[in-house]
Amino acid sequence: xxxxxxxxxxxxxxxxxxxxxxxxxxxxxxxxxxxxxxxxxxxxxxxxxxxxxxxxxxxxxxxxxxxxxxxxxxxxxxxxxxxxxxxxxxxxxxxxxxxxxxxxxxxxxxxxxxxxxxxxxxxxxxxxxxxxxxxxxxxxxxxxxxxxxxxxxxxxxxxxxxxxxxxxxxxxxxxxxxxxxxxxxxxxxxxxxxxxxxxxxxxxxxxxxxxxxxxxxxxxxxxxxxxxxxxxxxxxxxxxxxxxxxxxxxxxxxxxxxxxxxxxxxxxxxxxxxxxxxxxxxxxxxxxxxxxxxxxxxxxxxxxxxxxxxxxxxxxxxxxxxxxxxxxxxxxxxxxxxxxxxxxxxxxxxxxxxxxxxxxxxxxxxxxxxxxxxxxxxxxxxxxxxxxxxxxxxxxxxxxxxxx
Ligand code: FEO
Numbered sequence: 436x437x438x439x440x441x442x443x444x445x446x447x448x449x450x451x452x453x454x455x456x457x458x459x460x461x462x463x464x465x466x467x468x469x470x471x472x473x474x475x476x477x478x479x480x481x482x483x484x485x486x487x488x489x490x491x492x493x494x495x496x497x498x499x500x501x502x503x504x505x506x507x508x509x510x511x512x513x514x515x516x517x518x519x520x521x522x523x524x525x526x527x528x529x530x531x532x533x534x535x536x537x538x539x540x541x542x543x544x545x546x547x548x549x550x551x552x553x554x555x556x557x558x559x560x561x562x563x564x565x566x567x568x569x570x571x572x573x574x575x576x577x578x579x580x581x582x583x584x585x586x587x588x589x590x591x592x593x594x595x596x597x598x599x600x601x602x603x604x605x606x607x608x609x610x611x612x613x614x615x616x617x618x619x620x621x622x623x624x625x626x627x628x629x630x631x632x633x634x635x636x637x638x639x640x641x642x643x644x645x646x647x648x649x650x651x652x653x654x655x656x657x658x659x660x661x662x663x664x665x666x667x668x669x670x671x672x673x674x675x676x677x678x679x680x681x682x683x684x685x686x687x688x689x690x691x692x693x694x695x696x697x698x699x700x701x702x703x704x705x706x707x708x709x710x711x712x713x714x715x716x717x718x719x720x721x722x723x724x725x726x727x728x729x730x731x732x733x734x735x736x737x738x739x740x741x742x743x744x745x746x747x748x749x750x751x752x753x754x755x756x757x758x759x760x761x762x763x764x765x766x767x768x769x770x771x772x773x774x775x776x777x778x779x780x781x782x783x784x785x786x787x788x789x790x791x792x793x794x795x796x797x798x799x800x801x802x803x804x805x806x807x808x809x810x811x812x813x814x815x816x817x818x819x820x821x822x823x824x825x826x827x828x829x830x831x832x833x834x835x836x837x838x839x
Contacts, residue, residue, distance in 0.1 A: 437501035440612045442655065442663055443593040445477045445570075449498040451491040452607040459519075459605070463632050463728045467625060468607035471519055472659050474597060475502055476590065479568030480509040483534075484588060484597045485659055489522035496523075496530055507531050510565070512572065513538040514599035515585050516545040520659050525550050537565065539576060541584035564591075575647055577601065579640035581633055587644075589651050596653035601644060602671050604661030605629045614662045622661060623674070628732035629660065630678045635735060635765040641679035645672070681768040683738030685829055686716030687822075690730055691743035692723060692752035698745045698777045700810050701818050705741055705775060708822020714739070714829060722754045727761055734762065739829040740770045740797075741821070742788060746778035751787045759791050771828040772797040773821050775804035782807070800824040 439447040450472035459465055471487035473495065481503065487495045499508070508531040513521060516538075524546070528534065536556045538546060547553040559565065561576040571591040578585060581600045588597040604626035611617050634641060656664040656671060664671045687709045693699035702719060709717050716737060720730045734740055744755040751759070772792050776784035785805040792799050802824055804817045 437498045439475070439498055439502050442474065442613070442657065443595060446590070446593060446595060447475045447477070447502050448612045448663065449473050449475050449483070449495065449502060450608075450612075451487050451494055451498075452609075453488060453491060454607060455490070460633075463628075464726055465605060467605060467621065469605050470608045470660055472612075472657065472661075472663075473520075474657050475499065476567060476570055476572075477502070477506075478570045481506060482510040482512055482565075482567055482570075482572065483508050483527065484512045484657070485514055485520045485599075486511070486523035486527055488519045489526065492523045492526045496526065508534045510534060510567075511536045512588050512597070513542050513546070514588055514597060515582060515659060516542055516549065517582060517600075518549070520599075521546070521549065524552060528552065539574070539584060539586055542586070545584055573651075575651065577640070577644035577647065579637045580644050581637060587648075589653060594652060594654040595657055596648075596651065596655065597657045599659055600634065601641070601658065602656050602661075602664060602675060603629055603633075603658040606661055608662060612663050614664050615666045617662065619662065619667055624732065626661065626671070626674055627678065627736055628728055630675065631731040631735040631765070632728045635678070635731065635767070638679040638681055638766070638768070641675060645676055645679070678735055681735070681770075682833070683770065684716070684736060685714065686718065686737030687714050687739030687741060687825060687829055688718045688720065688730070688733045688737050689741045689743070690720045690722050690755070690758060692745060692755040693721065693743075694745060694752075697806070697809055698743050698775075701775050701777065701804065701806060701814075702743050704810070704815055704818035705743070705773070705822040708819035709739070709741075709826045710822075711819070712823040712826030712830070714826045722752075722758055727758055730758060731761060731765070734767060734770070738769065738771055738833070739825050741773040741775070741825055743775040744784040744788065745776065746782055746784045749781065749783045751784050755784075756787075763791075763794065767795070770795070770797045771800075771825055773800040773803070773825040775806075775818060775821060777806045777808070779808055798828060800828065
């Protein structure tokens with residue numbers, strides 16, 4: 436019944452859209468949904484590349500069966516074991532009990548650990564090739580993009596790279612899967628949000644993987660999330676390269692917490708200073724309102740960051756503290772930083788922000804601003820100066836670093 440979308444002559448998309456789930460990994464909002472991508476290669480032997488979240492298992496099986504017309508699966512290649520891709524393995528095994536599951540040693544260990552599956556498996560080595568007949572599948576291990584077992588599968592015959600999470604994006608695939616047939620503009624920010632939140636900690640492994648891929652002549656990228664990239668391959672690789680180098684664009688993100696508007700007024704003033712110094716991309720986030728996944732997306736996107744916080748119970752405002760922790764976990768590098776804060780009777784937030792930036796080892800504006808209660812003229816001016824100073828740092832030419 437299903438007409439699966441064709442990627443090449445005998446490679447088909449059998450993935451699914453998830454418009455039901457509210458939060459990816461039960462944390463990250465999905466306003467545009469997400470796709471779990473899976474692919475079939477039909478040759479003398481038939482290989483399925485990755486599976487989908489088990490919540491969509493029924494439709495997944497229907498799509499595969501529609502394409503196979505009575506034939507059976509010979510192989511299941513697992514590029515990544517996170518359950519949004521491995522969740523349907525046991526179901527697939529029930530329908531195709533003789534299929535051989537292909538993975539590396541870490542994959543097969545997780546396969547047993549998660550699902551108790553330890554029979555009819557084949558362990559492959561880095562660089563090994565599996566022949567399906569005409570198609571030759573070459574395996575490239577790319578650990579920590581996004582888990583230790585992650586690998587990519589390259590079809591030498593069609594020059595298709597099945598890349599796992601790499602080059603993935605949030606956002607469903609509406610009516611088509613190929614970038615050539617859709618307006619890709621809606622995916623760029625969702626790709627950065629996906630990267631920042633899911634892969635963001637693993638800049639160095641992503642750089643290693645990109646280095647490895649310079650020897651792989653791929654023309655099409657089939658990721659596990661988001662569009663199939665054919666026309667925009669170089670743009671997509673560039674985005675992953677920039678993100679994994681932590682190379683932000685010219686722009687300043689100002690994040691603040693505020694209970695009654697006093698710290699917010701400081702943020703507005705700092706923003707004015709940034710703008711006066713000629714920065715066009717100034718993005719203000721109220722940490723209590725903007726989702727942290729979007730704030731992280733913008734922090735990955737731009738190289739200027741200014742954080743403001745009131746003092747709360749002799750600590751940072753908790754929502755700001757929570758965001759700082761997310762930044763620390765990701766080890767974001769090379770940001771130009773500034774900070775400000777406020778208090779009512781005893782200041783603590785500015786001190787904590789200065790400790791934070793020492794940990795991050797970022798270049799920091801000489802000026803920081805700390806106000807007691809309402810904003811007054813001298814600190815109004817200091818906020819403008821803080822904004823101008825960070826803007827000046829951001830506007831300096833960037834020296835491109837080779838690798839992390
Ligand atoms: Fe889409 Fe790391 O799983």
